[in-house]
Amino acid sequence: MNSRHDILIVGAGPAGMAAAIELRRLGFAPLVVDEQSAPGGQIWRDVERPRPDALRNALGPDYAAGAEVAGQFRASGVDYRPGTRMWHIEPGLRVFLSQAGKAFVAEPKALLLATGAQERPAPIPGWTLPGVLTVGAAQILMKGSGQIPERPVWIAGSGPLPILYMRQLVAAGGQVAGYLDTTPRGAALRALPHLRSALRGWADLRKGLAWMRALKAGGLHIEKHVTDLVATGTERLEALSYRTADGKAHRVEAEVLLLHEGVVPSIHGTLSVDCAHVWDEAQAALRPALDDWGMTSVEGLYVAGDGAGIAGVRAALARGRLAAQGIAARLGREAGAAEVAGARAELRAASASRGFLDAVFPAPGSSVEIPDDTIVCRCEELTAGEIRAAARIHRGGPNQVKAVTRCGMGPCQGRQCGYTVNRILASAYGQSQADVGFFRIRPPLKPVTLQELAALDEGREAP
Amino acid sequence: MFKQLADPARRSFSVFIDGAEVSARDGETVAAVILRAPPHIARHTPVKETPRAPFCLMGVCFDCLATVDGETSVQTCLVEVQPGMKIERPVGKLRITL
Numbered sequence A: 001m002n003s004r005h006d007i008l009i010v011g012a013g014p015a016g017m018a019a020a021i022e023l024r025r026l027g028f029a030p031l032v033v034d035e036q037s038a039p040g041g042q043i044w045r046d047v048e049r050p051r052p053d054a055l056r057n058a059l060g061p062d063y064a065a066g067a068e069v070a071g072q073f074r075a076s077g078v079d080y081r082p083g084t085r086m087w088h089i090e091p092g093l094r095v096f097l098s099q100a101g102k103a104f105v106a107e108p109k110a111l112l113l114a115t116g117a118q119e120r121p122a123p124i125p126g127w128t129l130p131g132v133l134t135v136g137a138a139q140i141l142m143k144g145s146g147q148i149p150e151r152p153v154w155i156a157g158s159g160p161l162p163i164l165y166m167r168q169l170v171a172a173g174g175q176v177a178g179y180l181d182t183t184p185r186g187a188a189l190r191a192l193p194h195l196r197s198a199l200r201g202w203a204d205l206r207k208g209l210a211w212m213r214a215l216k217a218g219g220l221h222i223e224k225h226v227t228d229l230v231a232t233g234t235e236r237l238e239a240l241s242y243r244t245a246d247g248k249a250h251r252v253e254a255e256v257l258l259l260h261e262g263v264v265p266s267i268h269g270t271l272s273v274d275c276a277h278v279w280d281e282a283q284a285a286l287r288p289a290l291d292d293w294g295m296t297s298v299e300g301l302y303v304a305g306d307g308a309g310i311a312g313v314r315a316a317l318a319r320g321r322l323a324a325q326g327i328a329a330r331l332g333r334e335a336g337a338a339e340v341a342g343a344r345a346e347l348r349a350a351s352a353s354r355g356f357l358d359a360v361f362p363a364p365g366s367s368v369e370i371p372d373d374t375i376v377c378r379c380e381e382l383t384a385g386e387i388r389a390a391a392r393i394h395r396g397g398p399n400q401v402k403a404v405t406r407c408g409m410g411p412c413q414g415r416q417c418g419y420t421v422n423r424i425l426a427s428a429y430g431q432s433q434a435d436v437g438f439f440r441i442r443p444p445l446k447p448v449t450l451q452e453l454a455a456l457d458e459g460r461e462a463p
Numbered sequence B: 001m002f003k004q005l006a007d008p009a010r011r012s013f014s015v016f017i018d019g020a021e022v023s024a025r026d027g028e029t030v031a032a033v034i035l036r037a038p039p040h041i042a043r044h045t046p047v048k049e050t051p052r053a054p055f056c057l058m059g060v061c062f063d064c065l066a067t068v069d070g071e072t073s074v075q076t077c078l079v080e081v082q083p084g085m086k087i088e089r090p091v092g093k094l095r096i097t098l
């Protein structure tokens, strides 16, 4: 069942859908694969499902807007295979995929990775305890399952997502026990130079401020500049402790704690084929180096959406269209100057408030010390202390630390520890995070079983 | 830990977690069902045998691995629940091979 499509799009979120719609309009027939069972990505997860009014209203109009894009995506007649994982990319563009327990190969002329973002790991002591989840996870549960925390929930972290989720949760009848805002002091001041550009994205910013005001008016317990957050419990989360801005230590009972420290581009695919990447200082994350159309340093391999650098849903739609137009031109069909100019203008407008948001919600830097007893690698259960010890003895980069400790070798392939190791090594060696870099990523990108591989034999040899 | 909001349009049906009957609804993931069924965990880790529950719900942490209809190490946050599914929570030294 190997695919014969000229164009493969991985990911059916905003960017992947927008690219598919544009490519169909231009007369192409791409294949779209996605891990989930329905289009929408994380932001518009399960957006096609009819919902009771109360839940639809709680999720808000920005979420509901995704239904229209998903509708256009379906109506475009594109070949769409949900429930399909990509687990390996070879240069020259052979892409190994797996659906319903069977592996297959695609050899497209152009590959678009629209695999979005993931939440930045927010390691604190006790974050592996059942009862601790990410804010994104809780939001996915609300969208996909109509499911919310049973009792008042603790939320800790920084960024626009906790504010959005709290608003949705409260509107759906849920309760927040308290919001422990870990945004450091002074971030708002540092964001001021970005304000002028951000004013062009004023509508977005005003929305966020209005949500916060409404939450406060509703009696939300909020603590600012919280540090030293610790989750405790034996078999599950039982309590949390933290320090408030006035220096006082607090301890509260807790059943569910949701963490969030922003989102980072999903880069495993582009790292695995050695695309050039750049360190984005403002977002403290790597992103692939891209040309004006979203093409990486590898010929024919494109990236669109938050995987190209965190910029939000509107920018993802515009980048998806631009990548489609670039791919079309590459395959010999021009998109039309007006369409291209339109997509570029939209991308500019959508990116206006980003610098401001990045500065208001800075990622925890290497100066914020992660306690020694904190698990860094959730898969291999290695602590910050063990990573530091390895750094002291071997003085090596992320790959040496990985080789001696097994950190990053588990099934998540460093998705939950990569940036933490980066931070710890940067502070241990007095280097910049950009210089320390990230793990080398080796196939498979996702675990694959022998039975799945067996299906490859039908068409061609296994890799 | 988590509760469902009313949604009459969704069909509900039974699945089994370690043999115990649990109610599930159309369109949700196995991981979501696990988070409603005490003790709310997916597995114990192979390294130190500590309990873990679904954490990210978007396929990037692998803490939701469980056995689904006999298939081991399934990322349950990526699998839609089906009527009658049998879910087992692995304990201990089952290693995931890469």
Ligand code: FES
Residues within 6 Å of the ligand: B031, B053, B054, B055, B056, B057, B058, B059, B060, B061, B062, B063, B064, B065, B075, B076, B077, B078
């Ligand atoms: S909950 Fe993280 S991979 Fe499933």
